[in-house]
Amino acid sequence: MKNKSLIIAKYEFLKIVKRWGFLFSTILLPLLMMLPLMFTMHYLPPLIPQIAANEKIGFMDYSDFLEPTQEFIGYMDIQSAKQALINDDISSFFVVQHDYFNTSKITIYSKDGSFFGSTPTKTIEGFLMKNLLRYGNVNDVIAEKIENPIVAEKITLDKQGNIKEEKSKAGGFLLPYALTFLLILSIMISSGYLMQGIIEEKESKTGELLLSSISADQLLKGKILGYGSVGLLQIGIWILLGLIMIFNSPLAGLFVGIEISSVFALAILYFILGYFLFATSIACTASISSSIREAQQTSIIFTMFATIPMVFAQFIMMNPNSMVAKIFTYFPYSSPFITMMRLLLVEISFYEIVLSIVILIISIGVMTKLSGKIFRMGMLMYGKRASLREVVGFLKEK
């Protein structure tokens, strides 16, 4: 026999994704919003910083084809180029490797300190193309190089000239905010679908029929899984569309050098844990309400918890290691968002992350126990909101 929770999850998932409203809000609406945005972006000047009129860029040419100019200064060894960078004689320098004509590889060195913290890649690209074209007799190798002049490795140096891991500051601020916003949005959307699904179930009075075939716990699990998948799918599509738009626009430069794979892995873990906590909480409030409006009113306390990161975003970004930030890291209803936000700004100790996850898991366990009882009894109440006394009675049920 198939797992009954999975049958419920599949049914609820398909019920939502087959609706026109879902297709519209998930695909058509973002596309419609993206079109004018993409049009505007096409005409925006690139946000990747370019060389200023009075700035100079250094280079070391192991492939021996670059001609120095007023803006581009040639160096014989890397130490002198580094020293020139530290002394602010040049804004950055790049090294053209021996195998450039085979690999297109260059290494760009820049100094930590500018807001964007990025490199004038386009300017360097232009300089390389100019030099390639000087050959006159453009063969296939040169033509290919002109098409794709560089594969850049980027290195940031600190004030002492030591290599520092590059992290785009604009991206470094935007990413935590965007990721936190997306986490909140995805959890709230999924929980919203769950709330709607439970209310619809109550309005159609199918609770008793379902509970004669499946336990309340299985039913709740199935619903949480089904609606969670809907939320994840919707957010996944939005992220995909967003990334396509960003990486085809000048905004791409803001995210240069940010390592996101481990962050995304943790974000998915926090999404799952955060969603389970909010979902079990919202399942309680929805099952004791008789209409979507009532459920929204009752759920407002949990919705408010979710807004904490947005309200305190500026403060936490400025003071990511403050006591307030740490408290919110451990508070289960804010920890998925705040931990992710802090994680992208500062080094958070391993134990802090583990502790926040442990508190979240314990909270989910407690809420699952409570919501199981409230959900079972609440689903059997039709057209009536449960009083506080009744809810206490539900909790006393075996």
Place this chain on the structure above:
Amino acid sequence: MALKVENLTKSFDSKNVLNDISFSVKKDEVFSLLGPNGAGKTTMIRLILDILKPDSGEIKLFGENFSEEIKGRIGYLPEEGGLYKKTKVFDCIKYFASLKGMENIDSKIDYWLKKMNLQDYKAKNIQELSKGMQRQLQFIISIIHNPDILILDEPFYGLDPLNKKLIKDILLELKNKGTTIILSTHQMDEVERMCGRILMINKGKKVLYGNLNEIKSKYGFSIIVEYEGRLPKFEGIKKVNDYGNYAELILERKANTQNILKTLVGKVELKKFEVKTRSLNEIFIEVVKNEK
């Protein structure tokens, strides 16, 4: 024994809803669960279905405690149960059947839709069906998985006489095939026609339990009289329900029906005189009133 309930007690918020109820339902029988509104029937059904847990007492189905496997052997038609209005008829049956562990049942669904004269609505949304049709659909959902025990709460609610008969015929077929049927209804005439044994609860207590004929004989007889004129006073009559041209005389245990007939002759123009056991409806009203 299909169902055995022993010393079942359940209370909500210190209010005793069921108090020390014991009864059993035999295999293949049609058993009726009766009681006025608020008596505790729905709570009893929810306890049998394991939707609620008892405070004390024991429920055994087919000699076993409740389990996932047993859940698949029960069919249930709730009184208030609804359906997903925007779902197609066929998909809805299939979904609920899958929760009972049924797979590859398309032909079976077609069979029951045809039997219930709903085949033309197979691909329609449930909201397009009339209330009676929706009740038929709920009935299909309750029996699609060939349950061993079928619990029906007001199954005839909203049905026209034709469909009522159709469902009664199907219930008889199921009974003959070995399905145990527990019927909870206020339609006493249907209970009298279909059920061999009954349990009546009132205010959470067992007030009547056993073979229907034995219960009825314990409550004595009544006489139905159709007449013109004015009814005289009788001896041996517990109560007279006089409706003008029609009266129901409830007899005392030792009443002599011949003497009553003699009293009537010449006093009124008698059109009908029928001695019968008291209807379940009368017994129900009497029991509930006495309990108050």
